[in-house]
Amino acid sequence: MNESKINFDNLNQSAPKKKKEKKKKKSTVEPSTRKIPLRKRRFQNGLTVFFYTLFIVMGITILMVIGRYNNVISLANKKEVSETEILQKVEGGQTxxxxxxxxxxxxxxxxxxxxxxxxxxxxxxxxxxxxxxxxxxxxxxxxxxxxxxxxxxxxxxxxxxxxxxxxxxxxxxxxxxxxxxxxxxxxxxxxxxxxxxxxxxxxxxxxxxxxxxxxxxxxxxxxxxxxVFKIQGSDVSSEEKNKIESFVKRFLTLYCKNDANLNLISAVSGLDGGQFQSATLTNVVTKKDRIYVQGTFSFSYSGDAVFTSKLVLEMRKNKDSYFVEKMNEKRVQ
CATH class of the missing domain: 3.10.450.540 (Nuclear Transport Factor 2; Chain: A,)
Structure with missing residues (x-):
């Protein structure tokens, strides 16, 4: 008897065929790293705002300047601005x-x-x-x-x-x-x-x-x-005037060279190193228990240079002599 043979190939053909898995190809394209350029955009926006602001400010400034020029021109046309007034305003900062x-x-x-x-x-x-x-x-x-x-x-x-x-x-x-x-x-x-x-x-x-x-x-x-500078008061007698004139010359001799004995007859210090030349008294009066002497005196330091100074003395009687309280201070009212 012929034995039937099993065809395994046919069996294999009837069996569902397995799908062959396709191998995925590795992508060689790298992912994009591009980003939105926000920083550049901000910079451009800032420049735009800056220039617009500058334009507006310049426009306002020009309008203000034009307005001032119009005022100056209108005043000039009315002849209300004089050269003297401008000079006085400029010098106003200085007294x-x-x-x-x-x-x-x-x-x-x-x-x-x-x-x-x-x-x-x-x-x-x-x-x-x-x-x-x-x-x-x-x-x-x-x-x-x-x-x-x-x-x-x-x-x-x-x-x-x-x-x-x-x-x-x-x-x-x-x-x-x-x-x-x-x-x-x-x-x-x-x-x-x-x-x-x-x-x-x-x-x-x-x-x-x-x-x-x-x-x-x-x-x-x-x-x-x-x-204006003459001190008003009661006139002294001619005898006392002579005594005062003699005292003043002695005082000025000590005053010009700042002699050590000067403090015995006055409350002032001298010029130091000068030499008394001459004195002329123009006004000698008494007022409120004080004697006021006015005039000029001359002195020198060395050589031929002779200096002349105004003289105003405030004195008081000191027994048989006098004492100088002040010299060349603010005039007496």
């Missing part, structure tokens, strides 16, 4: 006291400087005389005489007071002056009484030479100020 102080410094620099030639001498004389009141003489106070040789080293304003008299403001400015007389260097304090007229300082009294350390108690057409 008359400042100008007096500065011009007084220049005046003293010339006074204490000996010119070296005729041209300098002429310019110096003109400057000094133009700043003096017409009733004052430069020859009275000019220290440059003969072979005198003086050179200013420093002039510094150290104080100023003011007083209104006859409708004018009188400025009393105190300066510290360092100068060389021949081979000696001297330091003095000089007070100038002046007013300010037509943008110029005018000296209305002769300079006063003082020593500030001595205080142990606390246009050239101007005339008529001599009486």
């Amino acid at each position: 008359n006291a400042d100008f007096v102080s500065f011009q007084g410094k220049q005046w003293l620099e010339q006074l204490f400087t000996t010119p070296t030639n005729d041209k300098e001498k002429e310019e110096r004389t003109k400057l000094l005389e133009n700043a003096l009141a017409s009733d004052l003489s430069l020859s009275t106070i000019d220290p440059v005489r003969g072979e005198a040789k003086t050179t200013v080293k420093k002039v510094e304003s150290i104080g100023q007071t003011s007083d209104i008299t006859k409708g004018k403001t009188i400025y009393r400015t105190l300066y510290d002056v360092t100068f060389q007389d021949q081979d000696q260097v001297k330091q003095v304090q000089v007070a100038l009484n002046a007013i300010y007229v037509q943008r110029q300082m005018v000296v209305i009294q002769y300079p006063e030479f003082v020593n500030i350390s001595s205080n142990q108690t606390t246009g050239n057409k101007v005339r008529g100020y001599e009486n």
Whole structure:
């Protein structure tokens, strides 16, 4: 008998076929790393805002400037703006006291400087005389005489007071002056009484030479100020006036050289190293138990330079003599 043979191949064919798994191919494309460029965008937006803001501000500024120009032009057309008013507004920041102080410094620099030639001498004389009141003489106070040789080293304003008299403001400015007389260097304090007229300082009294350390108690057409400084009081007898004049000369002799005996007859210190020349008394009166002496005195340090100073003394009787309380301080009312 023929035995039937089992065909395994057929069996295998009838069986469901298994799907072959396809191998996934590895991707060679890397994931994108690109990002939105937010930073660049912010920068561009900031520039846009900045330029728009700048444009608006400039526009407003231009409009304001144009408005101001229109006001100026309209005022000019109405002739309401004068050159004098503009000058006064510009000088408004500086007071008359400042100008007096500065011009007084220049005046003293010339006074204490000996010119070296005729041209300098002429310019110096003109400057000094133009700043003096017409009733004052430069020859009275000019220290440059003969072979005198003086050179200013420093002039510094150290104080100023003011007083209104006859409708004018009188400025009393105190300066510290360092100068060389021949081979000696001297330091003095000089007070100038002046007013300010037509943008110029005018000296209305002769300079006063003082020593500030001595205080142990606390246009050239101007005339008529001599009486302003004259102290009013009762006249003294001619006999007492002679005694006072003799005492004043003795006092000034000690004062000019700052003698050690000066403190016996006064409460002031001297100029140190000076030599008394002469004195002229113009007013001697008594008032409230005090004796007031006014005038001028001259002195020198060395050589031919002779300085002239205004003199105002406040004295009291001291037994058979006198005692100087104050010298060249603010005038008595």
